[in-house]
Amino acid sequence: MEETPDGVLLKRAPLFEPSEPKDVFGLLSFSGEPKSLDDMEAAVLAEVRRRHDAIETRQP
Numbered sequence: 336m337e338e339t340p341d342g343v344l345l346k347r348a349p350l351f352e353p354s355e356p357k358d359v360f361g362l363l364s365f366s367g368e369p370k371s372l373d374d375m376e377a378a379v380l381a382e383v384r385r386r387h388d389a390i391e392t393r394q395p
Contacts, residue, residue, distance in 0.1 A: 337344045
C-alpha cells in the first residue's frame with residue numbers, strides 16, 4: 336500500500352520471497368535415470384495431444 340496525492344495505491348504482494356536458482360535446486364528431487372531431450376520432447380508432445388483430444392471430445 337502506498338499513499339499518493341490522488342489517494343491510496345494498492346500493490347499486489349509477491350507470492351514468494353525472491354530466490355536464486357542455487358537456493359531452490361536442492362528442493363527438486365528426482366530418482367532414476369536422467370531424461371534425454373528427446374524423451375522430454377516426446378512427453379511434451381504426448382501431453383499436447385492428450386489435451387487436444389480432450390478438447391475435441393468435449394465439443395458438440
